[in-house]
Amino acid sequence: MTENTSELWLCTITILLATAIFAKLIGIKGSKGEKSTGRLPPGRRGWPLIGDSINWYNAVASCHPPQFVEEMVERYGKIFSCSLFGKWAVVSADPSFNRFVMQNEGKLFKSSYPKSFRDLVGKNGVITVQGEQQRKLHGIASNMMRLEKLKFHFLNDIQKVMLQTLSNFEDNQVILLQNVAINLMVNQLLGVSSEAEINEMAHLFSDFVDGCLSVPINISGFAYHTAMQAREKIISKINKTIEVHRQQGAPIAGTGVLGRLLEEESLPDEAVADFIINLLFAGNETTTKTMLFAVYFLTHCPRAMKQLLEEQDSVRSNSEGEEMLTWQDYKAMPFTQCVIDETLRLGGIAIWLMREAKEDIKYQAVHLDENIYKGALEFNPWRWMEPENEEKRNWRSSPFFAPFGGGARFCPGAELARLQIALFLHYFLTTYRWTQVKEDRMSFFPSARLVNGFQIRLNKRHHQQTN
Numbered sequence: 001m002t003e004n005t006s007e008l009w010l011c012t013i014t015i016l017l018a019t020a021i022f023a024k025l026i027g028i029k030g031s032k033g034e035k036s037t038g039r040l041p042p043g044r045r046g047w048p049l050i051g052d053s054i055n056w057y058n059a060v061a062s063c064h065p066p067q068f069v070e071e072m073v074e075r076y077g078k079i080f081s082c083s084l085f086g087k088w089a090v091v092s093a094d095p096s097f098n099r100f101v102m103q104n105e106g107k108l109f110k111s112s113y114p115k116s117f118r119d120l121v122g123k124n125g126v127i128t129v130q131g132e133q134q135r136k137l138h139g140i141a142s143n144m145m146r147l148e149k150l151k152f153h154f155l156n157d158i159q160k161v162m163l164q165t166l167s168n169f170e171d172n173q174v175i176l177l178q179n180v181a182i183n184l185m186v187n188q189l190l191g192v193s194s195e196a197e198i199n200e201m202a203h204l205f206s207d208f209v210d211g212c213l214s215v216p217i218n219i220s221g222f223a224y225h226t227a228m229q230a231r232e233k234i235i236s237k238i239n240k241t242i243e244v245h246r247q248q249g250a251p252i253a254g255t256g257v258l259g260r261l262l263e264e265e266s267l268p269d270e271a272v273a274d275f276i277i278n279l280l281f282a283g284n285e286t287t288t289k290t291m292l293f294a295v296y297f298l299t300h301c302p303r304a305m306k307q308l309l310e311e312q313d314s315v316r317s318n319s320e321g322e323e324m325l326t327w328q329d330y331k332a333m334p335f336t337q338c339v340i341d342e343t344l345r346l347g348g349i350a351i352w353l354m355r356e357a358k359e360d361i362k363y364q365a366v367h368l369d370e371n372i373y374k375g376a377l378e379f380n381p382w383r384w385m386e387p388e389n390e391e392k393r394n395w396r397s398s399p400f401f402a403p404f405g406g407g408a409r410f411c412p413g414a415e416l417a418r419l420q421i422a423l424f425l426h427y428f429l430t431t432y433r434w435t436q437v438k439e440d441r442m443s444f445f446p447s448a449r450l451v452n453g454f455q456i457r458l459n460k461r462h463h464q465q466t467n
């Protein structure tokens, strides 16, 4: 049941691009009259301007574990400073500090990303915009993914994609689960449903994502340039859909979030494309990786696996004859929800969060650690059934459990992600049994993954089997 999770703390790394004021931030300024320490956290300055940027890029781009951050943390502690892209940066691998930063979005900190990143994900997208515009786009995103929409649109669409994806595997086939493209987001957002179209968009999008974590050189041959081109192609696809929608006027069935967005909201055309691209960017990797990690944790925890399967089988027998699960079925999966929460806690894939300090602030450390979660590095879904964890578990507002962030930038796709993960677990567990073929371990850098891709052998499960 115990996982080798020595790198776990890395999951909540937050990069803070610092301003000069930032110095005082970590110096934990006392109340009036006390002297401000006014210095940056320990760290090194490196070369002027270039600083640690090269090391940073190497770390981000390489497929090796997060050496740079590991080295720095070993040397300077979980909150350290370095020089990135001509600015002082404070890098924090301290979850409680990160949470504090998130809670103060727009007040003490604001979301901050390099220009190259903004150019790529779009200047009209919710991830990079600020203030009034962010609130508006955030509201639309929340609206497009609220429970009502999940019940009436997403629930069935997700299951169709899931059945289609799983039908591609043969009995006894060995797969790398990490590389299995479950193109839920492409289908859900763009409303494309033919396999060829989904694959084309998925390919473009994967080029696009690669560019987001690469050196921003806009010259042919560099990943960033390829990503820029992919972006143009994605936008022109979206533009075509907008055009068709304009001409036909009436809503077309199965047009996904894009279709509903055009129907219900009145965003300018260029904002529509950025909006969709932002959702794809924020929603794909996070959700797919959580599914992967859940299967990984379960494989190493047979007791949880058994209990989850029992629950999923009983859900099946309740909706006898129906091919698709209903919303009631989804609501009758308490243990599955525990597994999802535990996977989010332990494998938490906080995307790279960047914040800029707006003013001098005071910070009081409250640690998220062994004192809060007994056996914190163990996969233990039953912990979420303990009464003492009931409060903690509230992922919308808990200070100790915030897999979806918090405050003004709280993840608008949280409920959707949970639905997708639960349905994936349902179909995967009730359709297949599997054995792990190759040793594996988690790494959180440059993004969360299993280093060997999680190689497993799949066998079709027969329904009379009970495990």
Ligand code: HEM
Residues within 6 Å of the ligand: 102, 111, 126, 127, 134, 138, 141, 278, 279, 280, 282, 283, 284, 286, 287, 290, 349, 350, 351, 353, 354, 403, 404, 405, 406, 408, 409, 410, 411, 412, 413, 414, 416, 417
């Ligand atoms: C397990 C899956 C997911 C996790 C762990 C996750 C986590 C997060 C976190 C931590 C944030 C806050 C970022 C910040 O503070 O800067 C965030 C924001 C966001 N998420 Fe998710 N997310 C997931 C799935 C999704 C899905 C499925 C969608 C939608 C398709 C989505 C859309 C967004 C958007 C648009 C934002 C930006 C909100 C804003 O800046 O106003 N996420 N997510």
Ligand SMILES: *[C@@H]1O[C@H](CO)[C@@H](O)[C@H](O)[C@H]1NC(C)=O
Residues within 6 Å of the ligand: 004, 005, 006
């Ligand atoms: C856990 O992982 C670390 C590095 O990733 C490795 O040095 C260590 O030997 C591993 N421990 C076990 C018990 O596998």
Ligand SMILES: *[C@@H]1O[C@H](CO)[C@@H](O)[C@H](O)[C@H]1NC(C)=O
Residues within 6 Å of the ligand: 178, 179, 180, 181, 183, 186, 201, 202, 203, 205, 206, 209, 284, 285, 288, 289
């Ligand atoms: C979504 O994320 C998964 C996991 O990182 C990746 O394999 C896949 O290519 C991504 N899909 C798209 C459309 O980007």
Ligand SMILES: *[C@@H]1O[C@H](CO)[C@@H](O)[C@H](O)[C@H]1NC(C)=O
Residues within 6 Å of the ligand: 119, 218, 228
């Ligand atoms: C990058 O290059 C492409 C094509 O060469 C161009 O269309 C685009 O505007 C450039 N983007 C930036 C941010 O320079």
Ligand SMILES: *[C@@H]1O[C@H](CO)[C@@H](O)[C@H](O)[C@H]1NC(C)=O
Residues within 6 Å of the ligand: 232, 233, 235, 236, 239, 269, 270
């Ligand atoms: C898509 O449409 C927007 C708004 O009409 C326009 O500004 C943009 O140039 C178009 N992009 C492509 C690639 O067609």
